Amino acid sequence: MKIALFITCLADTMFPQVGRATVRLLERLGHEVVFPAEQTCCGQMHVNTGYQREALPLVERYVRTFEPYDAIVAPSGSCVGSVRHQHALVASRFGSTALAEDAEQLGRRTYELSELLVDRLGVTDVGAYFPHRVTYHPTCHSLRMLRVGDKPLQLLRNVDAIRLVELPGADQCCGFGGTFAIKNADTSTAMLADKMRSVLDTGAEFCSAGDSSCLMHIGGGLSRLRTGTRAIHLAEILAQTRDGGPTDG
Known part of the structure; x- marks a missing residue:
């Protein structure tokens, strides 16, 4: 499967090893991982602090960047929660009905890592070893x-x-x-x-x-x-x- 990686702001700036680990894991399982370079913040911090209108361009960019992909994974339940539960809301209030529909559909294709592995890929044993x-x-x-x-x-x-x-x-x-x-x-x-x-x-x-x-x-x-x-x-x-x-x- 071809999977797009949504790295998230925090992983990109402070914890890049998390993104690298996600890629290594999925490639080891036989999947192709791509990194759309146009991605930016999901807009969660804007929405959560009351700046919903300011989040609209970020919602538009997320939809535009990830729309071509059937599966998107992010190593962050927080950011996936924003994509799935906030994007359509922001789009319907400040954007358009079409954008809201696209955001809602894309949210259903955006997975937190454990969701992708268990629900979409049907795997619970990834062959990992961690003696701790x-x-x-x-x-x-x-x-x-x-x-x-x-x-x-x-x-x-x-x-x-x-x-x-x-x-x-x-x-x-x-x-x-x-x-x-x-x-x-x-x-x-x-x-x-x-x-x-x-x-x-x-x-x-x-x-x-x-x-x-x-x-x-x-x-x-x-x-x-x-x-x-x-x-x-x-x-x-x-x-x-x-x-x-x-x-x-």
Whole structure:
């Protein structure tokens, strides 16, 4: 299958290893991955902070850039949530009916990584090898907006040599929430402290998730406390094989 990669702003600027891992994984499974260079931000931060009209050009660009592809994947539940649930809304309010229809159809072809693997490609064992103790944090957008359920856990359970441990209070927000962490720093920090306590209680070497934004928040806190526990994206684990060497990050 020919799959277009929507890299997202955060992965592009701060976590490029997540994009590389996504490509390695999908190519190992026999698929062709293309990177449309015209892509930009999905517009989520504009919509979430009240600038919906300003997001319209970004919606138009996303539709124009990815319309030729039957499947689009993004290593981010947050950005896929925006494409699937916000783009048509913005287009209908400030664009046109035709644009809204195109955005809605394209949203159905845009997948978070675990959705693409399990639902579209029908695979739960990707041949990964990761001999470490790992816990998984289901991010809010993937859990509540996309409703990916246990798809990431299905994939992780099939990773060779992994020691997957359940995260206490897994469904509780880590406190990032984009600009929420800036506007409500004290509350965000308290939520992060609770999440870090849960992660550390598992004794995990790595905390994994499907969103780099939440991993940046959790990983930053764990690093500042010198806990030795690292944050790692789901794609980075799934991209590893016995002969694949260490992760990029």
